[in-house]
Amino acid sequence: MNPLRSIDTLVESTPTNRPVTSLSIHPAWLRITHWLNAVSVVIMVGSGWRVYNAAPVFDLRFPGELTLGGWLGGALQWHFAGMWLLAFNGLVYLGLNLASGRFVRKFLPIKPSVVWNDIADALRGRLSHADPRHYNGLQRLAYVVVILDLVVLVLSGLVLWKSVQFPLLRELVGGYEGARRVHFFAMAALVAFALGHLVMVALVPRTLVAMIRGR
Numbered sequence: 001m002n003p004l005r006s007i008d009t010l011v012e013s014t015p016t017n018r019p020v021t022s023l024s025i026h027p028a029w030l031r032i033t034h035w036l037n038a039v040s041v042v043i044m045v046g047s048g049w050r051v052y053n054a055a056p057v058f059d060l061r062f063p064g065e066l067t068l069g070g071w072l073g074g075a076l077q078w079h080f081a082g083m084w085l086l087a088f089n090g091l092v093y094l095g096l097n098l099a100s101g102r103f104v105r106k107f108l109p110i111k112p113s114v115v116w117n118d119i120a121d122a123l124r125g126r127l128s129h130a131d132p133r134h135y136n137g138l139q140r141l142a143y144v145v146v147i148l149d150l151v152v153l154v155l156s157g158l159v160l161w162k163s164v165q166f167p168l169l170r171e172l173v174g175g176y177e178g179a180r181r182v183h184f185f186a187m188a189a190l191v192a193f194a195l196g197h198l199v200m201v202a203l204v205p206r207t208l209v210a211m212i213r214g215r
């Protein structure tokens, strides 16, 4: 890589050894689905907290100011509206990622030794993210886990929404009450990811530019 060039003009080697200038980091469909997903997650978590407060599973309530919908009926309407956005947008993201082979290129392999070294580096404040075209081991693991977590959230949500229509799913998550717990802990994992994600983005702000402009 030519050190005099900015991150926008990273040089890649081609099979012919002719250098080409690679500008694109995130394709438009990825950026659109990412930001729609972020909006839907805010809607789902905010309204979900209000729905939870109406019938808490644990000895814990979420502050009303952080919730969405104003009251149980309003929150449920937000939750059902956000659910379509989350599910359809997620299907587009996953479908395009898998069909284009991008999922394998970007996220695999996930090597435990690499993830471990990245965690150690992150704890020492030395985790490198020099080339924003490639995710480090910790990012790969975090992104794949949160994608799976979203799948669990949607499936356990389906059980809560249409318990009778999805008997197999219902049994898999331990019945209706089991689904409430699975849904809750998957939400907690999602919120933990989002907080860590925002801290990492704040530490490396140029990744945010790439997720907005694509390059």
Ligand code: HEM
Pocket: 030, 034, 037, 038, 041, 106, 129, 132, 143, 146, 147, 190, 194, 197, 198, 201, 207, 208, 209, 210, 211
């Ligand atoms: C305002 C909130 C958010 C901001 C500012 C943000 C920002 C970013 C940025 C900058 C990247 C690229 C990281 C890099 O290139 O190193 C990224 C990737 C990603 N973010 Fe977010 N994000 C937000 C919310 C979320 C939420 C709520 C989720 C999921 C629940 C999420 C899931 C992901 C995933 C899975 C990727 C990898 C996407 C891929 O390459 O396929 N983000 N985000």
